[in-house]
Amino acid sequence: xxxxxxxxxxxxxxxxxxxxxxxxxxxxxxxxxxxxxxxxxxxxxxxxxxxxxxxxxxxxxxxxxxxxxxxxxxxxxxxxxxxxxxxxxxxxxxxxxxxxxxxxxxxxxxxxxxxxxxxxxxxxxxxxxxxxxxxxxxxxxxxxxxxxxxxxxxxxxxxxxxxxxxxxxxxxxxxxxxxxxxxxxxxxxxxxxxxxxxxxxxxxxxxxxxxxxxxxxxxxxxxxxxxxxxxxxxxxxxxxxxxxxxxxxxxxxxxxxxxxxxxxxxxxxxxxxxxxxxxxxxxxxxxxxxxxxxxxxxxxxxxxxxxxx
Numbered sequence: 001x002x003x004x005x006x007x008x009x010x011x012x013x014x015x016x017x018x019x020x021x022x023x024x025x026x027x028x029x030x031x032x033x034x035x036x037x038x039x040x041x042x043x044x045x046x047x048x049x050x051x052x053x054x055x056x057x058x059x060x061x062x063x064x065x066x067x068x069x070x071x072x073x074x075x076x077x078x079x080x081x082x083x084x085x086x087x088x089x090x091x092x093x094x095x096x097x098x099x100x101x102x103x104x105x106x107x108x109x110x111x112x113x114x115x116x117x118x119x120x121x122x123x124x125x126x127x128x129x130x131x132x133x134x135x136x137x138x139x140x141x142x143x144x145x146x147x148x149x150x151x152x153x154x155x156x157x158x159x160x161x162x163x164x165x166x167x168x169x170x171x172x173x174x175x176x177x178x179x180x181x182x183x184x185x186x187x188x189x190x191x192x193x194x195x196x197x198x199x200x201x202x203x204x205x206x207x208x209x210x211x212x213x214x215x216x217x218x219x220x221x222x223x224x225x226x227x228x229x230x231x232x233x234x235x236x237x238x239x240x241x242x243x244x245x246x247x248x249x250x251x252x253x254x255x256x257x258x259x260x261x262x263x264x265x266x267x268x269x270x271x272x273x274x275x276x277x278x279x280x281x282x283x284x285x286x287x288x289x290x291x292x293x294x295x296x297x298x299x300x301x302x303x304x305x306x307x308x309x
Contacts, residue, residue, distance in 0.1 A: 023059040024087035025080065027066060028052045031094045032133035033159075035075055038065045049133075059084050066092050073160040097132040098162040099155065100125065105169035107205050110147065112138040113155075120167075132159040139167055141205055144186075144193035148207040172206040172230035174213070175237040184215040184223055184240060196240075206230050215240050 025044075027037055032049040039057045046069065047053045057064075059082060066076040075095060080088040103109050103120040111118050114130045139151045150169055157163045178184055178196035186193040186202065189212050194202045196215075208231055215224040215238075224240050 022085050023057050023082040024054045025057050025062070025064055025082070026052065026054045026087050026089040028089055028091045029066070029075075031075055031092050031159075034069045035066045035092065036069050038067065039063070041065075054087060057082065064090050066090065068159050071158065071160060073158075075159065094131045094133055095159045096129055097157045097159050098127050099130045099135060099137075099157050100127045100162050100164045101137075102164070102166045103169070104166055105171075107141050107169045107171050109150065109167060109169060110140045110142070111167075112136075112140070127162065130157055132157050137165065139169070141169060141171055141207070143206050144188040144191040144204065145207070146191075170233040172208055172232055173235040174204040174206045174211075174228065174230065175235060176202045176204065176213075176215070177237065177239040178215070179242050180217075180223065180240050181242060182217050184217050187214040187216060188212070208232050213238055 025037070025039065027035075027047050029035055029047050029049060029051055034046060034048055036046050037044040037055055039055075039062045041063070044055045044057065045053075047066075061079065061081050064076075064078050064080060065074060067074055073095075076090055076092040078090050080090065082088050099113055101111055101113070101118075101120060102125045103122055106122050108122060109120045111120055111126075111128075113128050114135050116128050116130065118126055118128060120126060133156070134154045135157050137151075137153055137155050138149060140147045141150045142148075150171065151167065155163065155165055174188075176186055176194070176196060178198060178200050181198050183195060183197045185195050186204070188204070188206070193204050196202050210227060210229045213224075213226045213228055214222055217223050224238065226238060228236050228238070230236055
Protein backbone atom coordinates (compact mmCIF):
# COMPACT_ATOMS: atom_id res chain seq x y z
CA UNK A 1 0.00 0.00 0.00
CA UNK A 2 2.79 2.40 0.86
CA UNK A 3 4.51 1.70 -2.40
CA UNK A 4 1.29 2.30 -4.34
CA UNK A 5 0.79 5.61 -2.51
CA UNK A 6 4.37 6.63 -3.27
CA UNK A 7 3.88 5.87 -6.95
CA UNK A 8 0.66 7.92 -7.01
CA UNK A 9 2.35 10.89 -5.35
CA UNK A 10 5.22 10.62 -7.82
CA UNK A 11 2.75 10.59 -10.70
CA UNK A 12 0.99 13.69 -9.43
CA UNK A 13 4.32 15.43 -8.98
CA UNK A 14 5.44 14.59 -12.49
CA UNK A 15 2.12 15.79 -13.91
CA UNK A 16 2.39 19.09 -12.03
CA UNK A 17 5.97 19.58 -13.15
CA UNK A 18 4.89 18.80 -16.69
CA UNK A 19 2.10 21.40 -16.51
CA UNK A 20 4.54 23.99 -15.20
CA UNK A 21 7.61 22.68 -16.96
CA UNK A 22 9.59 23.56 -20.02
CA UNK A 23 7.11 25.16 -22.40
CA UNK A 24 7.95 28.43 -24.03
CA UNK A 25 6.42 31.35 -25.89
CA UNK A 26 8.68 33.27 -28.22
CA UNK A 27 7.74 36.93 -28.66
CA UNK A 28 8.88 38.55 -31.89
CA UNK A 29 8.42 42.26 -31.10
CA UNK A 30 8.52 44.25 -34.33
CA UNK A 31 7.30 47.38 -32.58
CA UNK A 32 9.98 49.93 -31.63
CA UNK A 33 8.77 50.34 -28.03
CA UNK A 34 9.06 48.23 -24.90
CA UNK A 35 6.28 45.80 -24.08
CA UNK A 36 5.10 43.57 -21.20
CA UNK A 37 4.17 39.89 -21.74
CA UNK A 38 1.28 38.19 -19.87
CA UNK A 39 0.19 34.54 -19.93
CA UNK A 40 -3.35 33.84 -18.68
CA UNK A 41 -3.34 37.26 -17.01
CA UNK A 42 -0.09 36.65 -15.12
CA UNK A 43 3.06 38.69 -15.63
CA UNK A 44 5.71 36.76 -17.55
CA UNK A 45 8.33 39.35 -18.43
CA UNK A 46 9.27 42.41 -20.48
CA UNK A 47 10.73 42.76 -23.94
CA UNK A 48 12.56 45.63 -25.61
CA UNK A 49 11.57 47.10 -28.95
CA UNK A 50 12.56 45.38 -32.20
CA UNK A 51 13.80 42.24 -30.43
CA UNK A 52 12.86 38.57 -30.17
CA UNK A 53 12.85 36.84 -26.77
CA UNK A 54 11.69 33.53 -25.26
CA UNK A 55 9.65 33.24 -22.05
CA UNK A 56 8.76 30.12 -20.00
CA UNK A 57 5.06 29.37 -19.61
CA UNK A 58 2.90 26.44 -18.48
CA UNK A 59 2.37 23.40 -20.68
CA UNK A 60 -1.03 23.36 -22.32
CA UNK A 61 -3.31 26.15 -23.48
CA UNK A 62 -2.41 29.75 -22.66
CA UNK A 63 -3.79 33.15 -23.49
CA UNK A 64 -0.85 35.39 -24.39
CA UNK A 65 -1.10 39.17 -24.30
CA UNK A 66 1.60 41.68 -25.16
CA UNK A 67 0.85 45.17 -23.86
CA UNK A 68 2.58 48.50 -24.24
CA UNK A 69 4.55 49.37 -21.17
CA UNK A 70 2.96 52.25 -19.27
CA UNK A 71 -0.26 52.72 -21.23
CA UNK A 72 -1.32 49.07 -21.30
CA UNK A 73 -2.31 49.28 -24.98
CA UNK A 74 -2.71 45.72 -26.29
CA UNK A 75 -0.16 45.15 -29.04
CA UNK A 76 -0.88 41.44 -29.55
CA UNK A 77 -3.29 38.84 -28.20
CA UNK A 78 -3.29 35.12 -29.04
CA UNK A 79 -4.34 31.71 -27.65
CA UNK A 80 -1.75 28.97 -28.05
CA UNK A 81 -1.33 25.26 -27.16
CA UNK A 82 2.19 24.34 -26.11
CA UNK A 83 3.53 20.87 -25.38
CA UNK A 84 6.32 19.97 -23.02
CA UNK A 85 9.62 21.30 -24.32
CA UNK A 86 7.93 23.11 -27.22
CA UNK A 87 8.00 26.81 -28.12
CA UNK A 88 5.31 28.76 -29.95
CA UNK A 89 5.95 32.16 -31.54
CA UNK A 90 3.69 35.17 -31.10
CA UNK A 91 4.50 38.06 -33.41
CA UNK A 92 3.90 41.70 -32.45
CA UNK A 93 3.26 43.98 -35.42
CA UNK A 94 3.54 47.75 -35.34
CA UNK A 95 0.03 49.16 -34.85
CA UNK A 96 -1.40 52.16 -36.63
CA UNK A 97 -1.75 55.39 -34.72
CA UNK A 98 -2.49 59.05 -35.51
CA UNK A 99 -0.40 62.18 -35.93
CA UNK A 100 -2.05 65.61 -35.81
CA UNK A 101 -0.02 68.25 -37.67
CA UNK A 102 -0.72 71.99 -37.44
CA UNK A 103 0.80 74.64 -39.71
CA UNK A 104 1.08 77.84 -37.66
CA UNK A 105 3.29 79.64 -40.15
CA UNK A 106 2.67 81.91 -43.13
CA UNK A 107 3.81 79.52 -45.87
CA UNK A 108 2.24 76.38 -47.31
CA UNK A 109 3.97 73.09 -46.52
CA UNK A 110 4.10 69.67 -48.10
CA UNK A 111 4.38 67.14 -45.30
CA UNK A 112 5.82 63.68 -45.75
CA UNK A 113 5.07 61.45 -42.72
CA UNK A 114 6.09 57.81 -43.19
CA UNK A 115 4.48 56.93 -46.55
CA UNK A 116 1.82 59.66 -46.39
CA UNK A 117 2.11 62.99 -48.21
CA UNK A 118 -0.25 65.93 -47.59
CA UNK A 119 -0.33 69.68 -48.28
CA UNK A 120 -0.90 72.07 -45.38
CA UNK A 121 -1.91 75.62 -46.10
CA UNK A 122 -1.16 78.31 -43.47
CA UNK A 123 -3.35 77.75 -40.41
CA UNK A 124 -4.43 74.26 -41.49
CA UNK A 125 -4.61 71.22 -39.17
CA UNK A 126 -4.70 67.64 -40.42
CA UNK A 127 -4.74 64.21 -38.76
CA UNK A 128 -2.69 61.51 -40.51
CA UNK A 129 -2.74 57.75 -39.92
CA UNK A 130 0.85 56.61 -39.36
CA UNK A 131 2.60 53.55 -37.85
CA UNK A 132 3.24 53.89 -34.13
CA UNK A 133 6.80 54.44 -32.98
CA UNK A 134 9.39 56.70 -34.54
CA UNK A 135 7.87 58.33 -37.62
CA UNK A 136 10.11 60.23 -40.06
CA UNK A 137 8.52 63.62 -40.76
CA UNK A 138 9.77 65.92 -43.50
CA UNK A 139 8.25 69.34 -44.13
CA UNK A 140 8.97 70.94 -47.50
CA UNK A 141 8.29 74.36 -48.94
CA UNK A 142 8.32 75.55 -52.52
CA UNK A 143 10.08 78.48 -54.12
CA UNK A 144 10.37 79.32 -57.84
CA UNK A 145 13.20 76.81 -58.25
CA UNK A 146 11.22 73.90 -56.78
CA UNK A 147 10.75 72.22 -53.41
CA UNK A 148 13.25 72.40 -50.58
CA UNK A 149 13.38 70.81 -47.14
CA UNK A 150 12.32 73.15 -44.37
CA UNK A 151 12.52 70.61 -41.55
CA UNK A 152 13.32 66.93 -41.20
CA UNK A 153 12.91 65.04 -37.94
CA UNK A 154 11.68 61.85 -36.27
CA UNK A 155 8.55 62.09 -34.13
CA UNK A 156 7.53 59.47 -31.56
CA UNK A 157 3.89 58.43 -31.97
CA UNK A 158 2.48 56.41 -29.07
CA UNK A 159 0.05 53.54 -29.87
CA UNK A 160 -3.56 54.37 -29.11
CA UNK A 161 -2.93 58.12 -28.86
CA UNK A 162 -3.05 61.12 -31.17
CA UNK A 163 0.30 62.89 -31.09
CA UNK A 164 0.41 66.57 -32.05
CA UNK A 165 3.19 68.25 -34.02
CA UNK A 166 3.09 72.03 -34.50
CA UNK A 167 5.11 73.56 -37.35
CA UNK A 168 5.90 77.27 -37.53
CA UNK A 169 7.65 77.88 -40.85
CA UNK A 170 9.40 81.24 -41.03
CA UNK A 171 10.95 81.24 -44.49
CA UNK A 172 12.99 83.87 -46.23
CA UNK A 173 10.79 86.23 -48.23
CA UNK A 174 11.60 88.25 -51.33
CA UNK A 175 9.48 91.37 -51.84
CA UNK A 176 9.46 92.66 -55.40
CA UNK A 177 7.90 96.01 -56.37
CA UNK A 178 7.27 97.11 -59.97
CA UNK A 179 7.14 100.91 -60.20
CA UNK A 180 7.66 100.91 -63.95
CA UNK A 181 4.79 101.56 -66.34
CA UNK A 182 5.16 98.18 -68.08
CA UNK A 183 4.69 94.63 -66.79
CA UNK A 184 7.80 92.65 -65.96
CA UNK A 185 8.40 89.00 -65.28
CA UNK A 186 10.39 87.92 -62.25
CA UNK A 187 13.02 85.22 -62.68
CA UNK A 188 14.89 83.59 -59.78
CA UNK A 189 18.00 81.70 -60.88
CA UNK A 190 16.45 81.48 -64.35
CA UNK A 191 13.13 80.05 -63.11
CA UNK A 192 9.96 82.05 -63.72
CA UNK A 193 8.44 83.22 -60.44
CA UNK A 194 5.71 85.79 -61.13
CA UNK A 195 4.31 88.38 -63.51
CA UNK A 196 4.15 91.88 -62.04
CA UNK A 197 1.99 94.47 -63.71
CA UNK A 198 2.70 98.17 -63.21
CA UNK A 199 2.40 99.10 -59.54
CA UNK A 200 2.08 95.52 -58.31
CA UNK A 201 3.94 94.01 -55.34
CA UNK A 202 4.82 90.31 -55.16
CA UNK A 203 5.98 88.34 -52.10
CA UNK A 204 7.91 85.20 -52.98
CA UNK A 205 8.92 82.41 -50.56
CA UNK A 206 12.64 81.72 -50.90
CA UNK A 207 14.99 79.05 -49.63
CA UNK A 208 17.98 80.30 -47.60
CA UNK A 209 21.10 81.19 -49.52
CA UNK A 210 22.13 83.13 -52.59
CA UNK A 211 19.85 83.74 -55.57
CA UNK A 212 20.00 85.66 -58.82
CA UNK A 213 17.00 87.94 -59.29
CA UNK A 214 16.11 89.29 -62.74
CA UNK A 215 13.20 91.42 -63.98
CA UNK A 216 12.52 91.16 -67.71
CA UNK A 217 10.15 93.34 -69.72
CA UNK A 218 7.91 92.06 -72.54
CA UNK A 219 10.57 92.82 -75.16
CA UNK A 220 12.98 90.51 -73.42
CA UNK A 221 15.13 93.32 -72.03
CA UNK A 222 16.52 92.91 -68.52
CA UNK A 223 15.29 95.85 -66.45
CA UNK A 224 16.99 94.79 -63.24
CA UNK A 225 19.47 92.08 -62.28
CA UNK A 226 20.63 91.57 -58.74
CA UNK A 227 22.20 88.94 -56.52
CA UNK A 228 20.52 88.54 -53.12
CA UNK A 229 21.42 86.46 -50.07
CA UNK A 230 18.66 85.47 -47.66
CA UNK A 231 18.45 83.76 -44.27
CA UNK A 232 15.46 82.02 -42.67
CA UNK A 233 13.01 84.59 -41.36
CA UNK A 234 14.66 87.40 -43.31
CA UNK A 235 12.87 89.60 -45.83
CA UNK A 236 14.58 91.40 -48.68
CA UNK A 237 13.11 93.94 -51.11
CA UNK A 238 13.83 94.48 -54.79
CA UNK A 239 12.26 97.63 -56.25
CA UNK A 240 12.13 98.39 -59.98
CA UNK A 241 12.00 102.19 -60.30
CA UNK A 242 10.54 104.11 -63.23
CA UNK A 243 13.71 105.26 -64.96
CA UNK A 244 11.82 106.83 -67.87
CA UNK A 245 9.11 108.72 -66.09
CA UNK A 246 6.76 110.46 -68.51
CA UNK A 247 7.62 108.20 -71.44
CA UNK A 248 5.28 105.52 -72.64
CA UNK A 249 5.88 102.16 -74.25
CA UNK A 250 4.32 101.33 -77.59
CA UNK A 251 2.12 98.36 -78.26
CA UNK A 252 -0.90 96.88 -76.62
CA UNK A 253 -1.07 93.99 -74.19
CA UNK A 254 1.99 91.81 -73.75
CA UNK A 255 1.40 88.18 -74.67
CA UNK A 256 3.00 85.56 -72.41
CA UNK A 257 2.93 81.84 -72.99
CA UNK A 258 2.08 81.12 -69.38
CA UNK A 259 -0.67 79.97 -67.11
CA UNK A 260 -3.14 82.37 -65.48
CA UNK A 261 -1.24 82.24 -62.19
CA UNK A 262 1.86 83.82 -63.69
CA UNK A 263 3.98 80.66 -63.73
CA UNK A 264 5.38 79.25 -66.97
CA UNK A 265 3.57 76.43 -68.67
CA UNK A 266 4.96 72.92 -69.11
CA UNK A 267 8.22 72.71 -71.02
CA UNK A 268 9.33 76.30 -70.48
CA UNK A 269 11.85 75.61 -67.72
CA UNK A 270 12.05 79.27 -66.76
CA UNK A 271 13.40 80.53 -70.06
CA UNK A 272 12.39 83.89 -71.46
CA UNK A 273 9.95 82.55 -74.00
CA UNK A 274 6.99 84.40 -75.42
CA UNK A 275 8.08 87.78 -74.00
CA UNK A 276 7.11 90.10 -76.84
CA UNK A 277 4.96 93.06 -77.72
CA UNK A 278 2.03 92.52 -80.08
CA UNK A 279 2.85 95.41 -82.43
CA UNK A 280 0.91 96.09 -85.62
CA UNK A 281 3.75 97.98 -87.25
CA UNK A 282 7.40 98.84 -86.78
CA UNK A 283 6.90 102.50 -85.95
CA UNK A 284 8.72 103.81 -82.89
CA UNK A 285 7.16 105.40 -79.85
CA UNK A 286 8.43 108.80 -81.03
CA UNK A 287 6.56 108.44 -84.32
CA UNK A 288 3.39 107.31 -82.57
CA UNK A 289 3.28 110.26 -80.19
CA UNK A 290 4.48 112.91 -82.67
CA UNK A 291 7.94 113.27 -81.13
CA UNK A 292 11.15 113.46 -83.04
CA UNK A 293 13.65 110.77 -82.21
CA UNK A 294 17.20 111.43 -81.03
CA UNK A 295 18.59 110.05 -84.26
CA UNK A 296 16.82 112.64 -86.41
CA UNK A 297 19.59 114.97 -87.70
CA UNK A 298 17.29 117.43 -89.50
CA UNK A 299 17.03 120.84 -87.87
CA UNK A 300 13.99 123.05 -87.43
CA UNK A 301 15.36 125.39 -90.10
CA UNK A 302 15.54 122.52 -92.56
CA UNK A 303 11.98 121.58 -91.79
CA UNK A 304 10.70 125.17 -92.30
CA UNK A 305 12.79 125.82 -95.46
CA UNK A 306 10.57 125.79 -98.58
CA UNK A 307 11.38 123.27 -101.19
CA UNK A 308 13.00 124.53 -104.35
CA UNK A 309 11.24 124.33 -107.62
